[in-house]
Amino acid sequence: MLWRAALTAALVCAIGLLPWLSRSDPALTVLKARSAERAPTPETLRAIREQLDLDDGPFHLLAKWLGGLLHGDAGRSWVSNTDVLPAVTQALGASLLLMSGAVVVAVLTAAATCARTLYLGSRRRLGDRGPGGTGSAVLAALPEFLVASVLASVVGVQLGWLPALGWYGPRWMILPALSLGLPAGAILGRLLDDLLPGAFAEPWALAAAARGVPPASVARQALRRCAPGLLPNLGLFVVGLTGGAVAVEQIFDIPGLGRLTLRAALAQDLPVLQTGTLALVALAALAALAARLGVRRLTGPALRDGALHSLHRPAQPAPRVVPLVYGLLLTAVIAPGLPRDPLALDTTARLQAPTWTNPFGTDALGRDVLARIAHGALTTLGTALAVSAAALLTGVLLGLLPRLSRPLVDTVNAVPPVLAALLVTGITGSGPWTPALAVAVVAWSPLATHTSALLGQERATLHLTATRALGAGRWYLLWHELLPAVLPPVVRHALLRLPGIALGLAALGFLGLGAQPPSPEWGLLLAENQPYIERAPWAVLAPAAVLALLGALAVTAAGGTRLPRRRRNVARVTVRPSSPEETAPPPEPPAHSALAARAPTDSPW
Template identity: 80%
Template sequence: MRSLAGGGAPALLWRTVLVAALVCGIGLLPWLSRTDPALTVLRARSADRDPDPETLRAIRDDLGLDDGPSALLGRWLGGLLHGDAGTSWVSGSQVLPGVVQALGASLLLMAGALVVAAGVVAAVCARTLRLGARGRLGARRPGGSATAVLAALPEFLVAAVLASVIGVQLGWLPALGWYGPQWMVLPSLALGLPAGAVLGRMLDDLLPGAFGEPWAMAAAARGVPSRCVARQAVRRCVPGLLPNLALFVVGLTGGSVAVEQIFDIPGLGRLTLHAALAQDLPVLQTGTLALVLLAATAGLLARLAARLLIGPALRDGALQSLHRPRPPAPRTLPLLYGGLLAAVIGFGLPREPLALDTLDRLRAPSLEHPFGTDALGRDVLARISHGALTTLGTALAVSAAALAAGLLLGLLPRVSGPLVDTLSAVPPVLAGLLVTGVLGSGTWTPAFAVAVVAWSPLAAHTSSLLRQERATTHLTATRALGAGRWYLLRHELLPAVAPPVARHALLRLPGIALSLAALGFLGLGAQPPSPDWGLLLAENQPYAERAPWAVLFPAAVLALLGALAVTAAGGVRLPRRRTRPAGPAGPPADRVVPAPLRRPDHPDALLTPVSASQTEER
């Protein structure tokens, strides 16, 4: 139980140091900022007044900005202890009431999105649950192209389509505002549909292992109701998803900036982003602190839920491994999606992405312009193709770095656990703004900002699977037979943990590509007229009703990337380890040969140990 609780005193000390460092960093934002806070206050109070040195000095004296970092931090923390978060530099109102009100709206929106996500998860896993509960799962190959497309769609695009079609054209539900339950439906759908598709794919990846355990096969053979078997299988897999579910909760609260912007929702993400763009540091400090507290609470609840679900089994080492040999995945769909994506990119590369023709503005698709033109008369196909070179290349590099960091740090849960809880509070957009504020804007600022937070879901997934795999019976037996740490890590733990985490990383590839482009749109990286995919979607969104092709074709290519990533992820597995017979020179040096065991009832009879991996190979 010690590892489940967090690793004892050293882990608690490490967690305390990280939280203290983050709180101090938030409190010192006025001192760490590369811009002059006094200039921000002057522009907010009197935009026409010249920023002469005397005026700026008077504002600094009024705000106490020249008192030094220790005085700034002490004054901010002291105000928080007395329920005072300061005054907004832009509006002049008290910060804390506005942040509390925005947090309430975001939590309500998050609850609605979780309900939608739960329904999507149930729909994605319905076939696996039905077949597995009846013992007919067999060698089911992973599919799910529809969920791949859904998971790849950007939230703001789903929100724009729902608002324009259902809210404006059909008039079934209100599209703007935040006045009651009816105004929750469309934004909850926009947030819950992509999140549910990702969580559903992750759960569907674990369910075959649960249905392959002895209890499930015995229950199906004895005629136990399939509903009971399916419920227990879900209960068996949920602990492996709880850390990522906590990250989704934080992401749906602080990362729903675009959805809150489209539907005009006064949420915490929108408030924090506007404060960061306007350099309203008191609001930014309090909003970021609220996100940190929310992330810490969600992580604590996830650990407590895992303890309630499988705590005794983790303590006694009585779990079965969810790692099962996967059937060969069909290569038809990945080749088809990859061929289509390569054809689109290759066909548009010879075209000029920056050529303007004002007479061909918002022209419909034709032989001359297969994907139509945008509001400036530029060829959409050319911009998609040339944008793929930078968007996909950077996204692949960031995804590979996030996967490596996630696996490495996930294998050290005492180190990575507090880091995950800390970084999960920072959405990629806000991370980009914070990184820019400290390091300045540059070409690699979006990649660095996304990479800072992209590894945390993979590390949380790795740690969760590793915790359960270490408590399996076959690993306990292998350890008792004399296997060392490196042998267990190389031959048992990594083959069980690395493939599902790699599939998870591929699921997040389209989201990373969109996050990079969104940061570029905010002015933190690539600037217009760069043909980044995020810029294409954002620039053409105002013309969605008049020229839908300008938005649909970039979104279709992004969805095609998601379908390619998910179908290719279904075939990710480690190669089977070949066992070599021991020759005259003896066994390989890295293999552990345990001493033979004798049966207690027959001392002369030997028991030959067989590892779980050897059983799977047979």
């Protein structure tokens, strides 16, 4: 609790210092947020400083805000001059309602993703490996704002089946919930699909199948067996769907907490920004507590008594044909576009449909989309791989120390990505590596949570208890038992998030925190061409298809991820001739001790 309180205090203090860290005049930023047309005269700026007490410094403002918060007063907005607490409460209610719908969609999507594994596993037809299809990987690789744009334009505008703008009732929640829940459910489904084969191979599943237990009951118990490893990640998704749904809330015009926090961060409206972030931190703490209680409720005393079986099974070598095909397709897209000029303008060929000359068409400025995708792959993929490797290393190291990492994960996950980027920019300054550093700050938290969840279950397994009883030390258990069981699924998880990291890097560049137009990064391509999705859908679908192809390649290549086998040194035993005394049969026990002789020597009775 002290560690969590210290992290929350540090986060709130960092947010309070944001206007001064950004090396800009807070009064000028507030003036632009209030009225962009008003001239920033010295008299106007001086009046704003006197009104907001900016000359007293950040620590005085922070102490004043904390003092009012203790009495239920979060202050007044610097921009709208309205009470902060009612606005944040109303926005939090809208975000929680949207999050609940997105969680339902995510659970249904995860169930559909692993339905085949459940069906085959409950009937003992799974074989050595799960099916591991790539459809969920493609869905997980699609950005949320792209899914939201397609649903809003096609389902909402062209077909008119559902409303695409506003927040007035349950019907207005369907499309935003689908936009948020489908990618999140695909990731959860992949993680669950990775654990199910190990659950169906446990002795209880074999015994249930031998006794004729209905397959539905076996599948239900397998889900319960795998749920403890997923509940912490589900808690992270809950917080991410609440504060990180900025793009979806912007597209559908939803007055949620994510959009409110983004606007406050860009306008440097500290009372709103600090209160909204504090609400997200409290929500993250509650979600983590609920996930921990759920894990204890599902596993019972097995975590304490060391009575679990390991869900880890050495992965079989993945078929090399499928990832090779995806790799060749990705190369076939990138290689022909490299000789082309991604910055060449042709205003006479704006938004031109795909032709033999321009296979992917042109954008709003007449630039070749194929050339921009190919040249953007060099920087986007290279940086994404570096950030993914750093996130994987950090996540595994911190995941091995759960008491240290759990409060840190909850606090970091509560920070919206845009706010994290603004804090990083304020501390390090704007530059080409600012988006990479900002994404790396938050990208490790799901991997650390996954590592901690798997580690907790592996520590309670029977084979680890037996190995510890034989005299194995901590380092031996770590290197020979725990890491071989934890690393492969965490590496597969990291590869599954690679396309999202690539998109996050480019999206921050689009917000002015990294690369600027006309840079051909993939996220910039999606964001620049999004307004023309109805008139020129190829300009958006082409980079989205390449991004989905990257996701399919990452998941299929990770399907057989495993650690190299260690060569075990087998001690040579010298056999010597036995003496007659050693080979003689043991003497018969006396009659009165016959019962004791038949009893096992290690019987607890």
